[in-house]
Amino acid sequence: MNDYRHSVVLDEEKCTGCTTCVRHCPTEAIRIKDGHAEINTNRCIDCGECIRVCPHKAKKAMCSKLEHYMHYKWKIALPAPSLFGQFAGLDDVDCVLQGLLDIGFDDVYEVAKAAELVSAYTRLYLKTEGIKKPVISSACPVISRLISLRFPYLKDNLMPMLPPMEIAAILAKQKAKQEHPELKDEDIAVFFISPCAAKVSYIRNGYGDYKSNIDVVVSMSEIYFLLIGVMKRDKPPTVTSESGMIGIGWASTGGECAAILNDNYLYADGIQNCNQVLDSIENGNMPAQLEFIELNACISGCVGGIMTIENPFIAKTRLQTVRRYLPVSKNFLQQETNFIPPEYITESLPSYIPISRLSDNMGESMRMMAQIQRLRQELPGIDCGACGCPTCRAFAEDIVKGFIPGIENCVVLAQRKCNEQKKEDGKDDSVATD
Amino acid sequence: MSEFLNFHFEVDGDNFVSAGQASVQMKKNMRQLGLAPEIIRQVSIAMYEGEINMVIHAHGGVADVNVYEDRIEMILADKGPGIKDIDLAMQEGYSTANEQVRALGFGAGMGLPNMKRYTDEMKIETVVGEGTTITMYVNLK
Numbered sequence: 001m002n003d004y005r006h007s008v009v010l011d012e013e014k015c016t017g018c019t020t021c022v023r024h025c026p027t028e029a030i031r032i033k034d035g036h037a038e039i040n041t042n043r044c045i046d047c048g049e050c051i052r053v054c055p056h057k058a059k060k061a062m063c064s065k066l067e068h069y070m071h072y073k074w075k076i077a078l079p080a081p082s083l084f085g086q087f088a089g090l091d092d093v094d095c096v097l098q099g100l101l102d103i104g105f106d107d108v109y110e111v112a113k114a115a116e117l118v119s120a121y122t123r124l125y126l127k128t129e130g131i132k133k134p135v136i137s138s139a140c141p142v143i144s145r146l147i148s149l150r151f152p153y154l155k156d157n158l159m160p161m162l163p164p165m166e167i168a169a170i171l172a173k174q175k176a177k178q179e180h181p182e183l184k185d186e187d188i189a190v191f192f193i194s195p196c197a198a199k200v201s202y203i204r205n206g207y208g209d210y211k212s213n214i215d216v217v218v219s220m221s222e223i224y225f226l227l228i229g230v231m232k233r234d235k236p237p238t239v240t241s242e243s244g245m246i247g248i249g250w251a252s253t254g255g256e257c258a259a260i261l262n263d264n265y266l267y268a269d270g271i272q273n274c275n276q277v278l279d280s281i282e283n284g285n286m287p288a289q290l291e292f293i294e295l296n297a298c299i300s301g302c303v304g305g306i307m308t309i310e311n312p313f314i315a316k317t318r319l320q321t322v323r324r325y326l327p328v329s330k331n332f333l334q335q336e337t338n339f340i341p342p343e344y345i346t347e348s349l350p351s352y353i354p355i356s357r358l359s360d361n362m363g364e365s366m367r368m369m370a371q372i373q374r375l376r377q378e379l380p381g382i383d384c385g386a387c388g389c390p391t392c393r394a395f396a397e398d399i400v401k402g403f404i405p406g407i408e409n410c411v412v413l414a415q416r417k418c419n420e421q422k423k424e425d426g427k428d429d430s431v432a433t434d
Numbered sequence: 435m436s437e438f439l440n441f442h443f444e445v446d447g448d449n450f451v452s453a454g455q456a457s458v459q460m461k462k463n464m465r466q467l468g469l470a471p472e473i474i475r476q477v478s479i480a481m482y483e484g485e486i487n488m489v490i491h492a493h494g495g496v497a498d499v500n501v502y503e504d505r506i507e508m509i510l511a512d513k514g515p516g517i518k519d520i521d522l523a524m525q526e527g528y529s530t531a532n533e534q535v536r537a538l539g540f541g542a543g544m545g546l547p548n549m550k551r552y553t554d555e556m557k558i559e560t561v562v563g564e565g566t567t568i569t570m571y572v573n574l575k
Contacts, residue, residue, distance in 0.1 A: 152471040282475055354465065
């Protein structure tokens with residue numbers, strides 16, 4: 001797992017070594033070392049929480065710059081549906097699609113269109129006998145990675161289907177080759193316009209053995225600024241959106257569930273809330289009739305991604321306007337369809353990575369754990385973060401793992417010792433002056 | 435007596451929302467010990483059900499989890515009303531939980547049966563009017 005390439009990068013100059021990100025990281029992957037934040041890549045799930053909370057803007061999501069990739073002969077833009085929530089006063093998605101063509105793309109393929117297909121296949125999948133329920137959506141890559149790291153028991157509950165952006169990429173390439181048979185594989189490039197850092201990592205690293213069909217990932221904020229420059233034109237759009245309410249609804253939490261077309265679903269967002277839901281599923285503490293679970297790491301869903309521009313709640317409201325006059329769905333399966341095409345299925349489920357394991361040997365793990373417990377009794381337990389660890393417990397763990405020399409690195413204990421010393425010195429002084 | 439690790443939890447009797455905290459904490463501990471996912475699941479389900487029972491029926495109690503190299507021992511002790519008829523209590527769907535508790539989605543009568551199902555051994559010591567101590571074991575292969 002050491003070769004997993006994350007998309008969260010640190011600007012060391014801007015990082016002051018404050019502990020905001022350390023305390024907010026849901027997997028306790030960050031420590032302050034030598035005055036700046038350091039991410040443990042094995043633990044990082046690319047949720048982007050550290051980018052979101054950094055008061056110094058020292059954390060960034062790494063993305064490709066559009067201008068470096070304009071040399072491809074046939075460039076296809078894949079806008080995530082959350083893009084449509086970024087513009088004030090937008091009532092027609094076509095204007096955004098036209099804008100994408102105007103900034104230099106040769107074609108546009110909506111991820112929302114593929115999302116409607118995924119919804120249709122999900123409804124089909126839920127009827128399959130013998131599957132493990134509740135089925136958990138595999139659309140949010142943070143959740144898939146979280147399950148692989150912490151909830152291995154739930155991996156069979158994951159929907160075994162590729163996320164909409166991948167299916168959009170496959171379909172977009174097929175369409176390009178059909179319409180332009182003269183194009184060679186290397187002429188075509190699919191650009192995903194991403195709302196979040198996690199999708200960037202997913203595309204770079206693939207998913208298990210699966211390699212992404214997307215060639216370039218650009219950030220939604222970069223595209224946004226290019227689009228507002230061209231979208232003011234008064235000419236009518238030459239492209240027409242091919243997605244309905246369901247597809248665009250995927251941009252915010254609950255949209256995917258609504259597309260299940262029955263009541264037996266649950267949705268949650270925010271990484272801590274998702275953690276709680278996963279804990280409950282693992283404990284079997286879920287209503288029996290529950291069929292489908294949608295979990296999004298970002299509050300409000302994809303519109304809350306860190307590469308978006310607009311406040312997620314406003315974006316969500318705007319999407320309500322955009323969706324109002326759309327048909328429920330514009331994409332359906334053929335009547336006789338009774339299986340998910342194998343090219344849309346991902347067999348390579350994430351494999352369990354026991355990241356928090358102290359040692360490979362149980363006896364050794366137990367000895368280390370006992371040592372952690374002893375240390376915790378000595379520590380102040382106020383989780384101040386001054387040592388660079390998120391909690392006193394994490395500090396104790398780091399000592400036992402050998403990352404921190406010893407308990408003398410606890411600032412609070414050192415201060416206490418210092419105060420006691422002063423008191424004693426004071427006593428000595430008073431004795432001396434008497 | 436072989437070496438073991440003890441984890442001690444106080445289960446707060448008045449708080450349904452935080453019920454299950456010990457189970458979540460234990461899950462974290464077990465992940466660090468590197469236990470198999472199936473074992474982690476068994477122990478957390480048994481713990482969770484036990485905690486909920488203590489909250490519903492006994493106004494809380496204490497939970498001690500002892501991890502040995504070959505097995506995990508969970509001791510849940512409360513000073514509640516005790517169990518009048520253990521055989522009846524062990525039946526799936528039987529519950530003495532009140533309406534208020536049921537309205538919250540608890541009291542389905544699956545607590546004790548689940549605790550038995552997910553552990554390798556379970557002992558119930560109970561005295562009506564004094565309290566109940568449940569000891570469960572999960573073997574580590």
